[in-house]
Amino acid sequence: MSGGESPSWNCPLPEAESEVVRLAAGGGGRAMQRLLEEVIRPLLDDPELARAHDGAVLDPGGEIAFTTDTFVVRPLVFPGGDIGALAVCGTANDLAMCGAEPLVLSLGLVLEEGLPVAVLRRVLASVKTSAEAIGLRIVTGDLKVVERGRADGLYVNTTGIGRLRSRHRIGPAAVRPGDVVILSGDVGRHGIAVLAAREGLGFETMVATDCAPVVAPVLALLEAGVAVHCLRDPTRGGLASALVEIAEAASVRILVEEAAVPVREEVRAACELLGFDPLHLPCEGRFLAFLAAPEAERALGILRNFAVSREAVVIGRVEEGASGRVLLETPFGQERPLDMPSGEQLPRIC
Amino acid sequence: MRFRDEYRDPARVRRLARAIARTVTRPRTLMEVCGGQTHAILRFGLDRLLPETVTLLHGPGCPVCVTPVAHIDKAIALAGLPEVILCSYGDMLRVPGSSGDLAGARARGGDVRVVYSPLDALGIARREPEREVVFFAVGFETTAPANAMAVWQAKREGLANFSMLVSHVLVPPALHAILGSPGNRVEGFLAAGHVCTIMGYREYEPIAARYRVPIVVTGFEPVDILEGVLMCLRQLEEGRAEVENQYTRSVRPEGNPQARRLVAEVFRVASRHWRGIGELPESGLVLAPAFAAFDAERRFGPAAGGEEMDAGCIAGLVLRGERKPPDCPAFASRCTPERPLGVTMVSSEGACAAYYRYRHAESLRR
Structure with a gap:
């Protein structure tokens, strides 16, 4: 833990109402639950996520394509898009390049302590919009928070599964x-x-x-x-x-x-x-x-x-x-x- | 920028190539001074549109290439100081000093920041008053006005945490050096349009007269370059040796007087070492006494030593226009942009990098 106040001594203000992400939100305790329940799950809004289980259970039916990508773009928001849109489109496009129809995505988030919650909301909203536009679902995810200075605000990993639509191997x-x-x-x-x-x-x-x-x-x-x-x-x-x-x-x-x-x-x-x-x-x-x-x-x-x-x-x-x-x-x-x-x-x- | 298409029009380019072929009556060797022109020539294959009798040699106009090792070593040393933010143009990051480069200094924890203008470095100095911001001022006459403006502004604002590591060079002394060399083959020059936009071309007139060489101020697009070649060849065929201006849409005889005044106020002409070429009298710029407080060498100690190693390649001969990159035994074998031996392979403006990028795969194709 870095110097300064220990997370366990943080003011018990509800996380979603404070302006920035705190280190405590990555600790696996109440603070993390609050961030998940008040910010992340409502914005992503998927029944599989709402079950709050360790993973998703799927039946893709037939051959699948499977790919992963990690997004570390700086700045997080740029003209015409943001890291959220990029993370969904990037992985969906990779599945399409395999000749597959994207079905589901996982969303791994690494947040830097101090990230404005408003930025997180914007990114998640654009994850949701992009996913809906493609017709794919975010069915599982992960959240970590690292100390200030250890990340550029927010890193995203998306891993995707798609159903193969091509009759022959594309490559x-x-x-x-x-x-x-x-x-x-x-x-x-x-x-x-x-x-x-x-x-x-x-x-x-x-x-x-x-x-x-x-x-x-x-x-x-x-x-x-x-x-x-x-x-x-x-x-x-x-x-x-x-x-x-x-x-x-x-x-x-x-x-x-x-x-x-x-x-x-x-x-x-x-x-x-x-x-x-x-x-x-x-x-x-x-x-x-x-x-x-x-x-x-x-x-x-x-x-x-x-x-x-x-x-x-x-x-x-x-x-x-x-x-x-x-x-x-x-x-x-x-x-x-x-x-x-x-x-x-x-x-x-x- | 739409005007650019006009200067890349294939029909115009072909017409000029035909006019050149009709004009030249014997073998001629010309040199384009600027690395940007070298890249355009190779990128568009302009040298291949010329008759075999016309040879283009590539000049020393790559500021990154001629920056002395001592200055690069000094920049690397400064980047290693905890209080220093070393600001540089991106090109300089991969140029090797006597051991390592600025990219390596950054990887080891040095605060090296790529900026697009010295005014960006000034902004950093304002925002981070507790740090020492050093701008690595490299370039020909083209970048001198902006660098002069940054120092002038720093003095006016009393920005005590800003300084400049100055490694500026001037074109005319390099032309003297090339023309005065016993091995010189250059019969005419395409002078660098951007440099002349600032400086004008009056200072080239004594050179043209003294060495009896045509000098044509030339732009950077295919049509510009071929027109510059044609104007140069016409002078040679007619026995003239004058300064002419092909790049009239940008260059006036007197250049940009306001920019020149600023450069003259902030800098003084001084002797300078050119990497691969050697010491040239009155060939560089240093800060004038009134601005010496912003001289990084004064604040942190002078750049010194930095002996040039034998890179195992012919970068020096390439910079002097005496040889071409493919003449080098290391070219595209031991020396590539990923693992460069000589600085001409590192810089985006370097002749070896241009040949590697636009030509080297041909040997594989044949």
Whole structure:
């Protein structure tokens, strides 16, 4: 325990009425019960959670997909979203990338002592809204509180289970020469939105995150019987890392037409200024789909019915060649390799 | 920023490439001064649009690359002091000193903060009066006005806990050094548009006249760079050696007089060591006596020593434009951005990093 007052000597003010999360709320006692009962459970509002048992009992029926992700974004709230929306969409999207329909999620929270309860409420409300929009349930969870200075306010882990909706295994191993690469929308907005909010960069045009669930368009593709070979959401490392990972795993060469990749003008401008490559910036509501070229038009037709993938376009193609490389075709008819970013993206001097 | 597309228009780029091919009658070697131009050339493959007779050499215009080891060692040492918050541009974090870098100092518990402007560092100094805030002021003439403004402001406010580790360099002395070197091959320069936006281009006129080289102030977009090349080649073909301005949308002959006045008030020109190049007279900026109280070297002791190790690569020759990155035996084998030997592989503006990022996979493809 850190110096200062011991949690057992805290003023017995009800936790939910005080302004900030206290260390005592992680102690497993009454204070934690109050936080759970007065703040967390009402906001998440699920019968399985209301049973207040050690875990949830499920019958998914058939093959499942299972994934986990931990969210440590700073700041917790940024233009167009917050860590709650990110935690739900991130894991739901990962399930969708497996060709699965997300069913249930667990929610693990690590709160830092001193976190305003109002922030916690906002994040949980957006967890709930995002989950409802996708049609998935939060059925179990965990809560820890750590001392002030030991976390950036709030960390979230979500683990999800989804029911497999694809008739065949979706993944890099299914990618074939002759496939086209479809990108569901513009790239780079999430990276710029978070960076600008974190560093207080006063851009003329505010860039909002693209954070959104991509479950509906993916399931629509699968229901229509489009033979999707591989799906991938370009989160950390951006489009470049997603493409390189697939090219390497599938031992193919991917050619991307640089001018075909949609990037918002304000994202381009911010990248020019900071020395970033938009293809290296994370997206949180975008995905890549690899499928046989003759299927492309039908797939685009389906994707463009959904707001989140209205700007879906073919950005490239898969070719023979076991180089595991991604080549970018520049507007001047040149080719250059596209690589993953190396380490941390650092803004440049001039 | 929409105007940018105009300067990336493929049809215009191709027209310029054809005009260059029609203009040049014999082998010519030009140098682009700025690392930002080097990156644009490789990123867009502009060198490949040129006839084989035209060679572009890459200049020393990467401020991170030429920052001396002694200053990096000093910054790392300052970051290790418990009272110090060391503020730096992001580029500097991975540049190696004689042992380690600022990212390592941060990992060991040093308070190293990436800022986007020296004014951000000033803000930190105001908010945390009990700490010593040191800003690592690196750069060419481009960043000098903002850094001068920060010191000027600190003095006006009496911000006693703010100081600056100054490692500023100037372009014209580097051109003298390159042109005066016995191994020089450069017949014409593309000068850095951003630097000239501040400084203007009058100071380049004596250089063009003395060494009989054309100097064209050039921007950073594909159309700018090819237009700069074309203007330079036309001068060579016509036997002229003048300073011309391609980047007219940003650069005026006298530059930005207000910014220049501020720089002249806060800084003094002094001799400076350039990493990979050596000592160049009157090639750097230090704080003027009236602002010496904000000099971190005065407050915490001078940067000293920091011998340059033999990195086992040709970074120095690359910085002087005498060799190109793929000429180095370590390039893309022992030396990569993840495990760099030379500083030109570390910095986002460095020539080796540009070749690695935009070219190295080609050998694998063939």
